[in-house]
Amino acid sequence: MKTVFMIAPYFVPRRRVGSLRPYRFVIHLQSFGWKPVVCTIQDQSQEKTDAEIQALKNVEILELKPPFDRTGGPPASSGMKKKRTLSSKAADALAEWFDSQVPMDTWIFLFRSSYGKILEKARAENPDIIWSTGDPWSGHWVGHKLSRDLNKPWIADFRDPWTQTNLNLRRRSRFSDWRDRKLEKKFISAADRVVFTSKATERAYQQHYRLDEEKTATIYNSYHPVDQESSDGEWDAEIDSSRVNLLFFGSFRRLSPAAPVANAVGKLTPEEREKIRIHSFGNLEESDTEYLEKMRLKHQFITHEKVLPTMAPSVFKKADLLLLSTSRERKHIIPAKLWEYLNSDKPILSIAPNPEIGEILARAGAGVHFENQDSDAIARFLSAAVQKKEKGEKPVEITRKPKTDLEFSPEYTTRQLAGIMEELTTDG
Structure with missing residues (x-):
């Protein structure tokens, strides 16, 4: 069984956009002959569900503990309002300003300070390939550096456009925007394969960077229709069903x-x-x-x-x-x-x-x-x-x-990823 070292800054139990894509890959990769090892940012404010614990019981996960984390915690809990004080609003504004000044994102400080630990784990696992996903785009900084230090092929997974968009995910300073563009070009050039989540994004990047079709791929996100009665609690909002x-x-x-x-x-x-x-x-x-x-x-x-x-x-x-x-x-x-x-x-x-x-x-x-x-x-x-x-x-x-539904299932999209990894790690 081959090994893939996966940089997934957001991963379960973190309930944020971006955590489910790597999770769904991870829990199915072993079915296609791949052992996943995950490096992620720890979130102590949330817990895995019983189903997630069971699905990940045989998966090694390296969790990096941040000194503080403004992105953690549940987005909400039913019946509990998050109080917004003037001081918290000011702190949010200051954090947003600081983030806009830092190229990539502020997680880069955690990844830089933890890189020795990440490299030690990666060397111990001796992976056949490196995979990273963004945003946070600093995940690609780790993927790129590991790929060079270990001399392994690297797949860069772009869940959204980074700089090739008219509306950035986060506000950027002029310096950060300039630096982001430099880094994006560097990472795309270095990656053995760049994967996107829409064909439109793939085409836009091919045109902008003049990439060969063999350099890129699209793997959609996935879904699997679930039992509609299965829910973590009941939503008790009163909705006028006549409308x-x-x-x-x-x-x-x-x-x-x-x-x-x-x-x-x-x-x-x-x-x-x-x-x-x-x-x-x-x-x-x-x-x-x-x-x-x-x-x-x-x-x-x-x-x-x-x-x-x-x-x-x-x-x-x-x-x-x-x-x-x-x-x-x-x-x-x-x-x-x-x-x-x-x-x-x-x-x-x-x-x-x-x-x-x-x-x-x-x-x-x-x-x-x-x-x-x-x-x-x-x-x-x-x-x-x-x-x-x-x-x-x-x-x-x-x-x-x-x-x-089967064509967009987690099993199908994981098969696509496994095929790319096999291609990049097979001699000849």
């Missing part, structure tokens, strides 16, 4: 603003608007609040306390439509939320600039896709949903395609 309820399982923010769906709702008749509610979690950002007030749609947008991701099945049951929305500037990405939604049997309404999302929804029979500027078409779709609900029918009918 068409759109649910955005997250917070509207800079990367995923409320405007795209608000623009469509604003085109409905006053009577139709009253039949629609859009639910999200956490407070609206000031810009979204001002926009909704200007559109006179504020009361249509209902916010709830954040819940644990493991409560998703319970939350989704109360929705008529699961809303996927992202900024029109994020042309190449497929939001990770899509794969979370595909676990459910609820129809998905996607409003995003990447048509690749529509292709996936069509293949899975899971919903409909519109681009951000298609407000008139979205309004007609919502109007039809309102009329069907008033007749006692389902607002939107879908027919899921089990065969396609």
